[in-house]
Amino acid sequence: MKSEGKHRARKSGDTGRGLSSYEVTEVLRAYNVGKLQFTRPGAGTASPAVIVVTNRGTFFLKRRNPRYCSRGQLNYDHSVVRHLAKSGLPVVTPVRTLDGSRWLEREESIYELYPFIVGKAAQLGNVDQVKAAGGLLGRFHRATEDFAPKGEKPQVRMHDPRATLAGLREAGQELQTRQRRAEDPPERLDSWASQLAELEDTAHDILQRLPDAAYWGLPQCVIHGDYHPANLKYQGNEIVGLFDFDWVGKQPRMVDVADGLIFGCGVRKAPMDAGDIRALTQTFRFDRALLGSFGQGYGAEIEPTAEELRALPDLLRARWLFCRVDAMQRKVAQRERLSYLLEDAGEPLAQISQLEEGLQAGEWLRG
Numbered sequence: 001m002k003s004e005g006k007h008r009a010r011k012s013g014d015t016g017r018g019l020s021s022y023e024v025t026e027v028l029r030a031y032n033v034g035k036l037q038f039t040r041p042g043a044g045t046a047s048p049a050v051i052v053v054t055n056r057g058t059f060f061l062k063r064r065n066p067r068y069c070s071r072g073q074l075n076y077d078h079s080v081v082r083h084l085a086k087s088g089l090p091v092v093t094p095v096r097t098l099d100g101s102r103w104l105e106r107e108e109s110i111y112e113l114y115p116f117i118v119g120k121a122a123q124l125g126n127v128d129q130v131k132a133a134g135g136l137l138g139r140f141h142r143a144t145e146d147f148a149p150k151g152e153k154p155q156v157r158m159h160d161p162r163a164t165l166a167g168l169r170e171a172g173q174e175l176q177t178r179q180r181r182a183e184d185p186p187e188r189l190d191s192w193a194s195q196l197a198e199l200e201d202t203a204h205d206i207l208q209r210l211p212d213a214a215y216w217g218l219p220q221c222v223i224h225g226d227y228h229p230a231n232l233k234y235q236g237n238e239i240v241g242l243f244d245f246d247w248v249g250k251q252p253r254m255v256d257v258a259d260g261l262i263f264g265c266g267v268r269k270a271p272m273d274a275g276d277i278r279a280l281t282q283t284f285r286f287d288r289a290l291l292g293s294f295g296q297g298y299g300a301e302i303e304p305t306a307e308e309l310r311a312l313p314d315l316l317r318a319r320w321l322f323c324r325v326d327a328m329q330r331k332v333a334q335r336e337r338l339s340y341l342l343e344d345a346g347e348p349l350a351q352i353s354q355l356e357e358g359l360q361a362g363e364w365l366r367g
Contacts, residue, residue, distance in 0.1 A: 018048035019063060022058050027111050028052065030097045030104045033059060033121070041275075047246070058116035059095065064103070068246045069110045069261060078102050079146070080222055080248045087143040089136070090240050092117060112328040117241040119233030122264075127293040130239040130264050134294035136239050137227055137260055138301025141253045144222035157215055157227065159315075159322035161207040167201050167325035171341055193343045202349060203321055210314045218252035218308055225249060225322025227256045228263030230272055230280065254308045257298065261364075262348070264341065265290035277331045281323050283344035286351055292367035299365035313356045320348050 021039070027241030028036055034056030042060060049062035068077070081308045084091045094102045095113045104111040122129055175196065180188050224231075225247025233241035263272070266284030273279040306314075358364065 011149055019050045023063075024050060024061065027061065027104060027106060027113075028054070030099075030231075031095055031113055032098055033057065033090045033095065034283055035111070041178060058259075060114045060116050064110040064112060064114055065246065066109075069260050071154035074103055076153045077151075077248055079149040079247045080147075081245055082148070083147055084140065084143060087139075087142065089139060089242060090117075093243050097288055110188065117233055119240045122229035122232055122234060123228065123239075123343055124268070125287070125290070126237065127289055129234055129239075130290050131293040131297040132234075132237055132239050133156070133229070133232060133260060133264050134233075134297025135300060136242065136297075137224070137256055138298045140224060140242075141221050141256070142310040143301055147222055149222060149248075153278060155250055156254050158247075158251050159318040160250075161203040161318055161321075164203045164318070164321045164325050165200060168203065171201075171325075171328065171338060174334070174338055192338055192342055195346065198346060199234045199321060199342075202317060206314045206318050206321075209235065210311055210318075214311065215252060218311055219305060220250055220252060221253050222248055223251045224254055224258040224259075224362075225251065225256070228272075228280070230263075250329070251319075252311075252315075253307070254283060254304065254312055254315050255319070255347070257304075258312065258319045259352055260294055260298070261286070262316060265294050266348075278340065281327055283347050285347065286355060291355075291364040295362075295364035296367045304362065304365070308363050309360050312359050313352050316352050316359075320352075322343075 001055050024039060032225045034054035034213065037053045037055060039053065040051040042051050051061065052061050053210045061078060064074075068074075071288060078094065083091055085093050092115045093138055095115065104113075107303045118161075122133075175189065175192055175303075178249055193341050224242075224245070226244055231242065231244045232239055233243075262284070263280075265286055267287050268280060268282050268284045270279055273283075324345055328337045332340045352359075
């Protein structure tokens with residue numbers, strides 16, 4: 001989960017997020033964008049990024065995560081971005097290098113440079129902005145429903161409960177190790193064991209109710225794959241920028257809707273910091289007004305089918321579990337993994353169950 005960010009400017013030296021000043025200077029030699037003046041760190045939890053200010057303008061530079069760097073994937077993602085731009089969505093296409101490429105390959109790394117869009121972060125809880133986010137997602141799905149991108153990308157089930165179960169088993173092994181070492185209070189270990197068992201039961205239930213055949217039988221299009229407020233920029237209540245297309249691919253469109261509802265329609269204790277995985281994946285409670293606003297925006301563009309509505313609660317559960325498990329495995333220190341994974345993890349699941357009937361009836365689409 002990544003996005004552009006706005007922070008205090010820095011002069012030469014460490015640019016933050018793993019991009020050195022030397023690295024930035026060398027990369028910019030491949031572009032006709034003017035002389036580097038200073039940089040600001042860009043937000044992101046997977047791909048190091050930096051905001052670059054030259055005498056010709058401001059740009060967003062990122063070193064692409066190695067997981068998304070095959071030529072087929074690059075062609076696919078850039079094909080989607082160009083199509084969305086032609087369809088009138090608020091996206092920017094990458095700046096070409098001096099030799100005309102849309103990305104730069106340097107020392108086994110892939111870099112992308114984009115024009116920087118001026119705008120503000122989403123105001124969490126702003127019903128008008130949430131409605132705009134729902135509407136933009138609907139426009140996105142309409143634009144890509146019959147689109148066949150160039151390039152190629154593996155089509156694997158997103159937020160697969162089997163991957164979640166594998167991660168939960170890994171957490172269970174860590175718990176057993178800590179039980180043997182007796183380094184934690186017994187009551188904490190017992191609580192963790194109980195919570196892990198409940199999460200495993202939930203993942204098994206999702207896979208039983210929504211097996212692969214049912215998942216892939218849902219209406220599909222090319223989806224964004226990481227649709228949350230940190231990947232949007234606003235001017236007032238209008239969205240002027242949509243970012244981060246590393247996860248685009250042909251999937252059930254309700255996968256994006258689940259993202260939009262979880263990350264845009266929940267009340268959280270702390271702001272969602274695009275560069276802090278703990279802030280992005282903190283627990284939340286759904287706000288019915290926000291659910292209705294997002295639903296009104298999306299429903300004005302797309303009318304979900306009965307099958308999509310029935311699947312939505314389990315797609316929400318799958319997304320919530322996956323974001324915690326995936327971050328635990330890749331972005332959290334081992335000593336902190338269990339506490340991170342299980343901190344208030346059951347609260348959103350309980351609320352999804354409480355809202356399940358209304359979600360499946362489409363009440364959220366009517367405000």
